[in-house]
Amino acid sequence: MFRNAFWVLLFISFHCLAENAVTQPPSPTELVASQTAVINDIEATSKRVVQMEATWEKTTSEMTRDLIQQQVVSDIRTTTRLVNHFLDQVKVINTPEAIKLGEEVVNAENRFFEARLTPASSDLRKLFEQYEKASADEQLLVLFNINDFYAYINWLQNERLDNLNLLKSWKVDTAAAQQELDQEITLYAEFMATYLRNNTRQKELLQTELKSLPADARSSLESKIATQDRLVRSAVANLKQIVIMMEEQGLPVEQYNELIFKTTGNLAEAVVNFDTLRTVIVGLWDDLIRWFKSNMGGMLSRLFLFAALMAGAILLARLVRRGISRAVTHKKARFSTLVQEFFINVGGNLVIIFGFLFALAQVGLDLTPVLTGLGVAGIVIGFALQDTLSNFASGMMILIYRPFDVGDFVEAGGVAGKVGKMSLVNTTIRTFDNQVFMVPNAKIWGETIKNITSERIRRVDMVFGVAYGDNVELVERILEEIVSNHPKILKTPEHIIRLHVLNESSVDFVVRPWVKTDDYWDVYWDITREVKVRFDREGITIPFPQRELHFYTKAPAELPGERVTIQRSDIGLRTVGEGEDGRA
Structure with missing residues (x-):
């Protein structure tokens, strides 16, 4: 543990000594020597870069060009770091003599940057021309080089802006240089805005043309639209960088932000x-x-x-x-x-x-x-509304086979009543007590349908019971008179009056007249009432159910048992053979 603490203290001591060595200001003689070395490095770098730029123009291989461009940027960044190190020393000394030396270095670097911008702009135009002539596979690689040149030019302009701001902090008059730089940046922004508008317009024209082509002929045009979209996105990204530079210098950027917004449709893409x-x-x-x-x-x-x-x-x-x-x-x-x-x-x-x-x-x-959307929606709706489609199919079957019609009295789907209206999904039935039911057609078609009023005439089936002691001929004559005299009973088909069943408590007669369907209940109720009135008048009994109960009392072994019979009726119990007072 002591050894670890020793090494930590030793590291901190060396670090502090290193910081003191770095921050210790150089002497005036050393500063002049550093300035000479920096300017010589700028000139040497300029010569190397000029040679590489010439080689770049002669080369047709995109990969070689990319390597040359990377080497150019690397050499320039090395020189820039050397310049920045010298300027840091000037800031530490901060004397008029040191500032004068720093100003000369900054101006030399700015001249170097300006010299680089001219061939870079020319090379960028050549890349644009090459992009238009390249095949679809080569265009993507050329576009990468174009984006690299965008970044290269923007970096050079930013370095020039930083140098001018440094000169301003040293109270150096930079009005002329600032005006020149502002004009260059503005022209650069105008060029990029025009380039963006042209590419956007070309993309819109291709998209409009795509709509008029059949599906099998769209592949090549879609590839062109994708390529054009890459150009648009690249131009938007570069214009945003230019707008940031312009905004830092207080230049008007509203029209360029508006163009970015109209192109992308996203306000967040603009510098808001x-x-x-x-x-x-x-x-x-x-x-x-x-x-x-x-x-x-x-x-x-x-x-x-x-x-x-x-x-x-x-x-x-x-x-x-x-x-x-x-x-x-x-x-x-x-x-x-x-x-x-x-x-x-x-x-x-x-x-x-x-x-x-x-x-x-x-x-x-x-x-x-x-x-197309309606077709897809139809498939989705078909799966979601299977029950509704089942009702629809049942409604079609009802329409085809016509088991009932509007106004018919039916028993269907567990509901009895009059059919009010029908759609392809459900049927409205109004019951006899004026309740309205909407019954799904699938429920109606899937069960038995009873149409009470489908025929124009209908038979009324009635049963009347009389006592066993009544005269059969008299009963038949009374029923015949009642049926024959009713005005709504049809003559044809002929009605039927017959002794039907010898029941447990009564002799049952069936009465079956034929009537119009609309008169069914009127006849039913009239005949029933008239039968009761005439039977009462003629002394004919309408019996009620009776039952005999036989009780056997238990007697001693030497005596026979006594049998007692009791009749049960709707008016009570009585022992057979007894009078009203209960005596025999």
Whole structure:
């Protein structure tokens, strides 16, 4: 542990000595010698870079060019680090003589940077020309070199800005140099903005052309659009770097931020400030006004055409409904009311739907994605609405086989009542106590359907019981008179009155007259009431159920048991053979 502490203290001591050695200011003679060495290095680097730039122009291999460019940047950065080290020494001494030496070095470095910018700009233009002539595979590598040149030029400009700011801190007059640099940066930004607009416009034209091509011919054009998109994104990234430099110098950048925003559609891509937001908003408003003015005539004409076509479709739908109505309601057609309503509604709605799609196509809307989307949506909806589709299919079967119609009294789906209306999904049934049920068609079609009023005439089935002691002929004559005298009972088919069953407590007669379906309940209730009145008048008994109970009392062994019979009826119990007072 002592050894570790010793080494830590030794390391700290050497570190402090090293810092003292670095921060110790050089003598004036040493500073002059350092200045001479730095300037000589700048000149030597300049010669090497000029040679490499000449070699770069003669080389056609992109990989060799990339290596040369990397070597150029490496040599310049080495010289820049040497210059920065010398300038740090000048800042430490901070005397007029030292500052004078530093100013000479900064000016020499700036001249070196300016000399590098001219061939770099020329080489960048050549890369653009080479990019346009290159194949699709080569374009990507050329684009990498273009991006490297963007970064190289921006770095040179930033170094010049840093040198000018350093001279300003030394109270050196840099107005002329600053003005020249501002003009160069502004021209560079204008060039990049123009380049971005052209590439964006070219991309939009390619995308517009792509929409008009069939699917099998789009691959080559899609590759061009992808290439153009890479150029746009590269130009946007470089313009952002230029805007940052301009904003640091207080130059106007609002129009370039607006261009970045319009190109990317993302305000976060721009260098945001209040002036930029105001410029973007004003620009968007101006674009909207210009677009509205230039497209107002076309918009109004398209709206008028769309409205006229839709009006024609609605008028045609009415005519189609009227024609279908006449066809399906013809007496020879024999369609049910449900089928009539179905054909009328479906025919009219189809005309309106096709008219709407035709109107959209006439105003310039491409229906291909719309129809494709409807197809995909139909598949999704089909899986999600399986029960609804089952009801739809059942509704179609009901329309085809017509087990009932509107106004019929039915028993279906567990509900009994009058059919009010029907859609392809459900059927509305109103019960006899005026309750409304919407029954799914699948439930109706999947169970037994009882149509009470499907036929125009219906038989009324009634059973009347009389006592065993009553006269059969008299009962038959009374029932015959009641049925024959009722005005709503049909003569044909002929009614039936028969002795039907010798029941446990009664002799049962069946009465089966035929009536119109609408008169069923009226006849049923009238006959029932009249039978009760006539039977009472003629002294005929309508018996109630009776049951005899036999009780055996237990007697001594020497005595026989006594049997007691009790009759049970709806009015109580009594022993057979007893009088009303209970005595025999």
